[in-house]
Every structure is written in C-alpha cells, then in structure tokens.
Amino acid sequence: xxxxNRYLLLMVFTTCLVNVVLAFMGQKDITVYFIANFLITLLLxxxxxxxxxxxxxxxxxxxxxxxAGFVVVAVLKILEVIKQ
Amino acid sequence: MKNNPYRLLGLGLVIAGALFVPxxxxxxxxxxxTAVDLSSIIIGFTSIALSSARxxxxxxxxxxxxxxxxxxxxxxxxELGVSNKAVYLPSSMRTGSAQALIPLSGDIDVSRIKAKIxxxxxxxxxxxPNDMAIAVTAxxxxxFSKLEMKSVPTPPEIEQAISYVLTGLLDLASSVEVRMSxxxxxIEIIGPRLHYENVWYYRCMGSPIASIAASIAxxxxxxxxxxxxxxxxxxxxxxxxxVLG
Numbered sequence: 001x002x003x004x005n006r007y008l009l010l011m012v013f014t015t016c017l018v019n020v021v022l023a024f025m026g027q028k029d030i031t032v033y034f035i036a037n038f039l040i041t042l043l044l045x046x047x048x049x050x051x052x053x054x055x056x057x058x059x060x061x062x063x064x065x066x067x068a069g070f071v072v073v074a075v076l077k078i079l080e081v082i083k084q
Numbered sequence: 085m086k087n088n089p090y091r092l093l094g095l096g097l098v099i100a101g102a103l104f105v106p107x108x109x110x111x112x113x114x115x116x117x118t119a120v121d122l123s124s125i126i127i128g129f130t131s132i133a134l135s136s137a138r139x140x141x142x143x144x145x146x147x148x149x150x151x152x153x154x155x156x157x158x159x160x161x162x163e164l165g166v167s168n169k170a171v172y173l174p175s176s177m178r179t180g181s182a183q184a185l186i187p188l189s190g191d192i193d194v195s196r197i198k199a200k201i202x203x204x205x206x207x208x209x210x211x212x213p214n215d216m217a218i219a220v221t222a223x224x225x226x227x228f229s230k231l232e233m234k235s236v237p238t239p240p241e242i243e244q245a246i247s248y249v250l251t252g253l254l255d256l257a258s259s260v261e262v263r264m265s266x267x268x269x270x271i272e273i274i275g276p277r278l279h280y281e282n283v284w285y286y287r288c289m290g291s292p293i294a295s296i297a298a299s300i301a302x303x304x305x306x307x308x309x310x311x312x313x314x315x316x317x318x319x320x321x322x323x324x325x326x327v328l329g
Contacts, residue, residue, distance in 0.1 A: 002255055004090065004134050011130065015123040023116035030109075033119030037126055049244075050252030055137040062133050066126065 004055075007048055014040050031073045038066040090135035097128030150223065150292060157220055158285035161186065164218070168192075170289045171328065172222060172298040174306045179203045182222040182299035186288055189214055194308045194329040222299040223292040237304045239264040246271065246300050256293055257321075262301075268312070269325040271297050276321040280314045290314055294323045301325055 018036045027033065045051075045059045101124035108117035161167070170184040171192045178201045185192055185201065196210030207219045237245070243262035250257045250273065258275030273293055280291045289295055290311035302309040305327065313324040 003251055004138070004255075008090075008093075008127065008131060008134070011127055015127065016120075019116060019119045019123060022119070028115050030115050030118055030122075033115070034122060037119070037123050041126060041130065048252075050248045052137070052253045055134065055252075058133040058137045059130065062126075062130055065129075 003048070003050065007044065007051075011040065011044055014044070031077070034073060035070060038070050041066055088135040088138065090131045090138065094128045094131030094133075094135060097124045097131065099128075101125035101128060153223065154285050154292070157289070158283065160218070161288055162284050164188070166218065167284065167288060169287075169310050170220075172295070172302040172309045172311075173197075173201060174302045174308065176306055177201060177308065178219075180221075182303065183219050184222050184289060184295065184299075185209060185217040185219055188216045188218065192217065192308075192328075197308075220289070222295045223289075239269075242269070242301055242304045245304060246297050249296060249300060250293065254296070256296075260297075267327050269301055269309070269327065271301070271323040271325065273297070273321040273323065275319055276316070279316050280321065286314075290323070291321075293321065297323055298325055 015037055018040060019033060022033055022036060042063050045056070045063055051059070101121045105118055105121040105125070108114050108121055166186055166188060168187045168189075168191060170186045171194065172182065172184050175182075177197055180203050183201060183203075185207070188206075192209065196212070196215055198210070201207050201209060201219055203219075205218060205220075207217055209215050209217055239262045242264075243260055246262065247260040250260055256277045257273045260274070261272040263270040263272075276293050278292050280286055280294070290298065291314060294311050294314050298309045298311050308328040310326045310328060311323065312326040313322075315322050
C-alpha cells in the first residue's frame with residue numbers, strides 16, 4: 001500500500017474511532033471533538049517521518065490552519081472563564 | 085493534475101462535510117454527527133494537500149524513463165561483454181552523484197583506488213593498465229544527494245535513511261529493515277514495487293531498489309559496497325551487501 005493511502009486510511013480510522021468513543025462517553029461539546037481531531041492530524045503527520053520535505057511542508061500548512069482554529073477555541077474558552 | 089485521485093477524494097470530502105455540518109448542527113442538533121463532518125473536512129483538505137505534493141509525472145512515465153535508462157546501460161554492458169558485479173562508491177571516492185564501478189575485467193581491488201573517480205564513462209581506478217571500469221550513475225541517486233548522515237551511523241540510522249528514500253521520496257517499498265554484521269549488511273525491503281529479474285543489467289548492477297540501498301549504505305559507512313545477493317520471497321526482498329575495504 002502506498003504511503004499516502006496508508007496515511008489517509010490511518011487518519012480516517014483514528015478520527016472515526018475517537019469520534020465514536022467521545023460520542024459514547026456522552027461528549028456534547030463540539031470543541032472537544034475538534035481538538036481531538038486536530039491532535040490526531042498533528043500526531044500522524046509527526047509519526048510519518050519518511051514523507052518527503054514537500055509533503056511535510058503542505059501537511060504542516062494544514063496543521064497550522066488547524067492550530068489557528070485551536071487557538072481561537074482556547075481564547076473563547078478563556079474569555080468564557082474570565083466572564084464567569 | 086485535474087484527475088488526481090487524491091484531489092477528487094479531497095474535494096468530495098470537503099464539499100460533503102461542508103454541506104452536512106449545518107444540517108447536523110442546526111437541523112438534526114447532533115454533535116457527534118457534526119464532529120464526523122468536521123473530520124471529513126479535515127481529511128478532505130489533507131487529501132487535497134497530498135495531491136499537490138504528489139509528483140506531476142505519473143508513476144507509469146517514471147517507470148518508462150527508468151526502464152529506458154536501464155536498457156541503455158544494459159545494451160552497453162552486453163555490447164562490451166561486461167558481466168562483473170558493480171561496486172558502489174562512497175562520496176569520498178567519487179565526483180558528483182552516486183557512482184557504481186563495473187570492472188571491465190575481473191574484480192575491483194578497492195585498495196588500488198587512490199584518487200577520486202572522475203565523472204567519465206570509462207575510467208581507470210588503479211595504476212595497472214587493466215584497472216579499467218565503466219562508471220555509471222546509480223539509479224535514483226539524485227533523490228538522495230542532500231541526505232544528511234552522521235560520519236559513523238548505526239544500523240537504525242542507515243535504515244531510516246534508506247526508508248526515507250525508498251518509502252517517503254520514491255514510494256518504492258512499504259518499509260525497510262537493516263541488520264549489520266561483520267563485513268556485511270542485510271537489508272530487508274518489505275513490499276517492494278520493483279523486483280529482481282535475472283537479466284544482464286540486474287546481474288551487474290542489482291535491481292534499482294538494491295542499487296539505491298547500496299548507494300545510501302556506501303555513503304553512510306564511507307566504504308565501497310558490492311551487492312552480494314538478492315532474493316525475493318513472499319512480498320519481501322532480501323539484499324545482502326558486502327562491505328569492501
């Protein structure tokens with residue numbers, strides 16, 4: 001199996017697994033799901049060390065966008081805590 | 085590029101995810117379903133990113149170019165009647181990209197190589213008039229020209245370097261295992277996409293995968309290397325490299 005296919009399949013499998021586990025745990029906060037998915041993407045990109053530099057570069061840009069989303073979520077949560 | 089399967093898959097996932105996020109969140113009011121759609125968007129964008137990182141030259145075209153190059157060298161070797169095994173040289177013994185020396189007669193005594201081998205087709209590597217060889221560029225050698233390696237690497241580091249080139253850059257194998265014993269390196273290539281064939285070219289140079297592995301290993305341990313044995317069994321290719329000098 002090609003490395004890109006393996007990466008995508010592993011990503012599909014892990015995100016599905018995490019979403020199902022969180023759903024069974026009764027998680028109702030969408031930000032928790034988002035953070036879990038972001039962490040999976042980040043972890044898999046780091047684990048696939050044999051990707052070419054070009055591939056790593058484009059995948060890093062995806063991780064960067066997701067990280068920006070994570071920062072927004074974190075800021076909103078902090079503001080929520082401060083307001084309380 | 086337009087028919088790139090990763091791009092099509094990515095676009096499909098992103099569009100489907102973007103359409104179903106509002107439906108799942110506002111109409112069905114299901115957070116787990118919204119999360120699945122979010123995952124679909126993330127995987128979709130990842131797939132689109134992979135499509136842009138993929139080489140624009142199709143694997144078929146690359147294989148055709150590789151085979152043409154091999155046929156040209158095979159024709160040259162057959163014409164000259166050279167059937168000796170090639171010796172892969174480390175960067176300290178050659179000029180430019182990875183080179184393999186195929187002796188015109190007998191075996192190469194690496195202790196006779198005193199200076200760097202020039203970038204020519206027919207070269208003299210020793211003082212004796214019979215120390216003549218054909219110097220060819222090892223297949224795929226341009227891909228690992230910028231590979232950084234420690235001066236005395238361990239087998240896991242050699243394994244990582246070969247794995248990086250064969251799996252990550254060239255996508256020619258699923259994984260690589262390296263074992264080092266006295267004067268020998270045993271490399272197991274799992275899921276190789278190119279196999280050994282008993283043809284003239286492969287008998288001299290080894291299969292393209294073995295050539296790449298030998299070139300990297302030679303550079304890593306800074307010693308000339310010869311492909312001693314190559315076998316393929318149950319989706320696994322075993323390459324035995326002999327360290328010379």
